[in-house]
Amino acid sequence: MTTALDNYHARLLRVLDYIDAHLDQDLDLDVLSRVAAISKFHFHRQFAATFEVSVHRYVQLTRMKRATHALAWNEAQSVTDIAMDAGYEAPDAFARAFRQRLTQSPSSFRKSPDWSSWLSAFGPLDSARNKLMKIIFDYEDIIIREVPSTPVALLRHRGDRAKLPQTFETFRAWCKAAGLAPETGRSSFMVFRSEREPVNPEDYSMDICVAADPEISVTAPMQRAVIEGGRCAVLRYPGQTNNLEPAGLFMYRDWLPQSGEEARDFPAYVERKLVPVAGTQAHEVVVELHLPLK
Template sequence: MSAALQNYRARMRRVLEHIDRHLDHDLNLESLSAVAAFSKFHFHRQFTATFGLSVHRYVQLVRLKRASHQLAYTDAQSVTDIAMEAGYEAPDAFARAFRQRLGQSPSSFRNSPDWEPWLAAFGPLEIARSKLMQRTFTTDDVTIRNVPTTRVAIMEHRGDPATLPVTIKRFIAWRKAANLHPSTHPTFNVWRSERRPAHPADYSVDLCVGIDRPMPGGGEDIKAGEIPGGRCAVLRVVGYTDDLEPAALYLYRDWLPSSGEEARDFPIYCQRLSFFPEVPENETVAELFLPLK
């Protein structure tokens, strides 16, 4: 890749990161073109050509994505407050934009999110991000760590990955009721299938929270278990941690065969160290653990 192209992509990546960090600010064309160090006239055309979205639509989608997470997973903010944070001067304008993109009113989405239209609405955003936000990993990014055995409470998700957000919402509601806050009780995902199995019904992942006391009641949805201790190859991922498949593939496909190590009989898993929208998407952090013999 030429130095000029690398510089161009770095400038565009800088814009995306600026948008994520400043969603509550005025993200107009003039300010964003200044971040990219392009003229306003050329920046608009270059942004659309690069990402397949206009600057305005990209910013709107990023704000609506944060708003949808706030509605689905948090109860502290009112719809009006969320609308203001999303850059709308009135709740009815926010409601119109939200319904246009997601097919539900904000209140309806908060009560019973329909995730299939959600995935379709934000597909263009993920495609745009993937053009510049892909990370490459090297052996220097991987460390070997001895980790302790961790007792966990588990909510299993079995079935179509498109319905995973429904399970996540139930998991968050349960751990709130059980007073198992992420700041004091670590969050893990244990993948027991591929991210995209041939048959969506075969998708399988465990949502886990570390526990240090007898497991709170959770009915049939929750069971006790443990993540076994031992040696693990650990890969830390910073930013855009919704899709950890590239990092997992690097560990399995590239790092493991050349390392001289042998995988242990336990699935790859991750610990989520920070969460969107509590932090901007480009600041979320997760660590992947590949258990070793």
């Protein structure tokens, strides 16, 4: 029964990965039910029952989220083009849906994004994916390896997580200007210095970094730092995600106590990098959670 359930959940997670990778294509029930290998007459009910959001709404939210990224970070793309990419035939319809979801017009969001509303609007996406994340980890998924020290340019975030998108916006802009964007193959890091949701939101603390060789000039608001090398337990996360809490819980709560290992006095961190897919021009995001060990 456990194997059958795991296989079933894996098929539904495959649908989420497919949606992420094919937002510009037709994502109707016929297509997605085939990806899941589930009858289309039952697929939409099973999807909604599992993720607590309909497949249609999930696709809409995912496309809308991509649209917010384009508005915030791609000034060259017009609002009309962004609306079309999000699946709307007219900018007015896109503007109404955008305002309903984020309480701002697209043009207002482009000038001054309200990231608190953004987090609230797209919470269901993280929530849906996390419904099944807890079942996918196994002790054999974690490997211990010697990790080299990595010089980085670092940007500190201190305070409410609702302000994280603004910090990431600053980080991305600096990386782009410095020629260190993800497309260059550079690894980026997030060093977790507090709980994901501390009792006092202002106690949230995280460092955002990008690999930067010593010869690279690091200017404000970034500062030079080093991701310490040494032995690490490493867990590769399946697919792209912004919530690594399930993986962190598995490592700390389940794996570490039975492993005989001890955590080193350095925070857990995640490394992300774009790697080419063999035989294609596409890239995939590799996400690895590191737990430093003594």
